[in-house]
Amino acid sequence: MSLVEVRGLKVHFPIRAGVIFERTVGAVRAVDGVDLDIDRGTTLGLVGESGCGKSTVGRALLRLEPATAGSVFFDGEDVFAKTGEELRRLRRRMQMVFQDPLSSLDPRQSIGSILAEPLRTHDVVAGPALDARVRELLDVVGLPTNAVSRFPHEFSGGQRQRVGIARAIALSPDLIIADEPVSALDVSIQAQVVNLLEELQQRLNLTYLVIAHDLAVVRHISETIAVMYLGVIVEVAPSDTLYDEPLHPYTIALLSAIPIPDPEVEDRRERLLLVGDLPSPANPPGGCRFHTRCPFRQPTRCHDEVPALRELRPGHQVFCHWAEEVAAGQITPTYAGSVPAAEA
Amino acid sequence: MSLAELEQVQTSTEVESSGGLLREAVTRLRRSPVAIIGAALITLFVLVALLAPVLAPHSPTAADLTKVRPGSVPGPSAAHWLGLDEQGRDELSRLIYGARWSLLIGIVSTTLGVTIGVILGTLAGGLAGWVDGVIMRLMDIMLAVPGLLFAIGLAALLGPSLKSVMIAIATVNVPIFARLLRASMLSQRGSDYALAARSLGVRRSRITLAHVLPNSLAPVIVQATLALATAIIDAAGLAFLGLGSADPSVPEWGRMLAESQNALNTSPQLAILPGLAITVSVLGFTLLGEALRESLDPKLRR
Numbered sequence: 001m002s003l004v005e006v007r008g009l010k011v012h013f014p015i016r017a018g019v020i021f022e023r024t025v026g027a028v029r030a031v032d033g034v035d036l037d038i039d040r041g042t043t044l045g046l047v048g049e050s051g052c053g054k055s056t057v058g059r060a061l062l063r064l065e066p067a068t069a070g071s072v073f074f075d076g077e078d079v080f081a082k083t084g085e086e087l088r089r090l091r092r093r094m095q096m097v098f099q100d101p102l103s104s105l106d107p108r109q110s111i112g113s114i115l116a117e118p119l120r121t122h123d124v125v126a127g128p129a130l131d132a133r134v135r136e137l138l139d140v141v142g143l144p145t146n147a148v149s150r151f152p153h154e155f156s157g158g159q160r161q162r163v164g165i166a167r168a169i170a171l172s173p174d175l176i177i178a179d180e181p182v183s184a185l186d187v188s189i190q191a192q193v194v195n196l197l198e199e200l201q202q203r204l205n206l207t208y209l210v211i212a213h214d215l216a217v218v219r220h221i222s223e224t225i226a227v228m229y230l231g232v233i234v235e236v237a238p239s240d241t242l243y244d245e246p247l248h249p250y251t252i253a254l255l256s257a258i259p260i261p262d263p264e265v266e267d268r269r270e271r272l273l274l275v276g277d278l279p280s281p282a283n284p285p286g287g288c289r290f291h292t293r294c295p296f297r298q299p300t301r302c303h304d305e306v307p308a309l310r311e312l313r314p315g316h317q318v319f320c321h322w323a324e325e326v327a328a329g330q331i332t333p334t335y336a337g338s339v340p341a342a343e344a
Numbered sequence: 345m346s347l348a349e350l351e352q353v354q355t356s357t358e359v360e361s362s363g364g365l366l367r368e369a370v371t372r373l374r375r376s377p378v379a380i381i382g383a384a385l386i387t388l389f390v391l392v393a394l395l396a397p398v399l400a401p402h403s404p405t406a407a408d409l410t411k412v413r414p415g416s417v418p419g420p421s422a423a424h425w426l427g428l429d430e431q432g433r434d435e436l437s438r439l440i441y442g443a444r445w446s447l448l449i450g451i452v453s454t455t456l457g458v459t460i461g462v463i464l465g466t467l468a469g470g471l472a473g474w475v476d477g478v479i480m481r482l483m484d485i486m487l488a489v490p491g492l493l494f495a496i497g498l499a500a501l502l503g504p505s506l507k508s509v510m511i512a513i514a515t516v517n518v519p520i521f522a523r524l525l526r527a528s529m530l531s532q533r534g535s536d537y538a539l540a541a542r543s544l545g546v547r548r549s550r551i552t553l554a555h556v557l558p559n560s561l562a563p564v565i566v567q568a569t570l571a572l573a574t575a576i577i578d579a580a581g582l583a584f585l586g587l588g589s590a591d592p593s594v595p596e597w598g599r600m601l602a603e604s605q606n607a608l609n610t611s612p613q614l615a616i617l618p619g620l621a622i623t624v625s626v627l628g629f630t631l632l633g634e635a636l637r638e639s640l641d642p643k644l645r646r
Binding site: 062064087088089091092094095096098100103104105106107108109117118121122164167171 | 535536537539540541542543544545546547550555558559
């Protein structure tokens with residue numbers, strides 16, 4: 001059984017209007033029916049462009065954002081059924097690493113106090129053992145022990161993220177949700193933090209949900225990758241399979257945008273350009289959500305029939321009516337100019 | 345991991361000297377000429393108030409009616425540096441003792457206003473929901489009445505005494521502090537570190553009191569300094585209107601201004617001197633308050 005099972009997760013944010021008598025006039029469907037499974041000890045990468053709802057999925061899993069519908073089972077326990085003290089106890093086992101390491105650390109707290117907080121909150125250790133545990137955590141993430149009495153603003157971005165990671169592992173959780181863990185860092189520091197995350201995973205048998213928009217980072221760290229578009233998951237596949245044989249048109253377009261570090265190959269690289277902007281999640285397109293921007297769009301089914309997430313090959317699921325034909329090269333993409341302006 | 349080690353060595357040498365956020369703010373404050381002038385004026389004001397019995401050459405209440413006649417109030421002389429007032433009391437001594445009352449009223453009323461305002465603001469910003477709604481509507485009602493008018497009404501209702509002046513000024517300040525703190529807390533509550541604390545399972549009361557509140561206090565501290573200046577002006581205004589101390593011999597700057605009106609043609613210094621005293625002390629707190637605002641708010645840093 002998977003450690004995390006997400007079924008039909010929906011997170012809608014109501015749009016309210018009116019000054020005194022507020023009424024709900026619609027909803028931003030940030031997450032609109034997401035299923036996910038994460039096996040113990042593995043890493044699931046969740047990718048997608050800004051605004052597709054990937055961060056909201058992470059927050060809803062941790063109950064930091066109320067879900068509208070669906071269920072999340074964590075190690076067999078219904079996360080959404082927990083309240084009060086039960087929820088607090090469950091939080092020990094699921095932790096989060098944030099994108100911006102500076103804003104996610106209280107500027108007035110010393111590093112020692114930041115790391116001691118989760119331990120104190122859950123009465124894990126106290127007294128001299130607490131100090132020892134804090135020092136041990138610093139050591140595990142590769143920070144000097146004299147960091148204890150310093151403040152977040154005294155550290156570099158990479159070091160701050162190490163503090164954030166140390167705080168997340170303080171309670172020895174099973175699951176860590178990392179929301180864009182390296183995107184705020186310099187490229188030279190990104191690799192160090194990614195390596196640290198991998199090292200910790202092996203050492204502590206952690207399960208990761210890594211949310212990112214950087215495909216290279218996700219490929220490096222994940223066993224499985226889920227691609228999200230406008231609140232739904234459009235493709236799930238083992239990491240290498242996804243990169244070698246993407247099946248969904250959106251994934252194909254995303255991957256074709258990665259530059260290749262070889263000028264000759266780069267020159268011949270064929271890019272599949274997506275036209276238009278991400279449609280509003282308050283009013284997503286009917287049928288397949290991607291049909292307004294899809295270069296492989298067909299005259300039938302795409303605009304009026306909602307596709308199902310189908311398992312085409314073992315472990316490889318696709319949310320597209322025409323995935324087989326696209327994979328077989330029977331359908332060729334149309335390019336930017338040919339999409340009528342009114343629909344784009 | 346060799347790169348990581350390099351990074352550590354580098355920063356560990358450069359951070360050695362710096363301390364907390366507060367210390368940085370103080371360092372910035374020390375470099376600001378505005379803050380230095382403000383602090384100097386406040387120091388002068390506080391010293392004069394504290395050392396009044398030592399500094400004052402005469403008693404502030406001893407009246408010598410033999411030396412004054414209506415229409416003829418003696419000006420500066422060797423015995424009375426700033427002359428006498430229309431009742432024959434030493435003007436300089438009265439000004440010096442007046443600083444005591446101004447300082448006392450300013451500090452007590454501001455402290456009282458800040459305390460109650462912070463409690464209400466924390467409740468509103470921390471609990472949200474209907475508590476927030478009730479407290480903030482109440483504050484709105486209080487803010488709807490012009491500050492000084494509200495203070496006059498309250499002071500008149502409580503009867504003329506220094507205590508009622510303090511209560512009136514404190515009451516006027518309460519909604520200002522409550523609103524300020526609530527707004528600041530609301531923005532801090534949505535911050536990543538508050539979210540991080542929630543995901544760690546930290547209790548809501550602790551998140552509010554240990555994380556959100558301390559990070560929301562900077563604007564309140566600035567406002568408190570500025571409110572001290574306003575309190576001194578308001579106290580003078582209330583005393584001018586006869587709502588100050590019930591004892592007419594108490595040397596309040598506001599009352600001195602009011603009493604000087606009769607002799608304005610012949611002895612304008614009796615109006616100018618207390619006016620100047622009020623201006624200088626208020627200026628001190630205003631300058632320091634503005635400098636504090638700049639040093640605590642990195643966005644306004646020049």
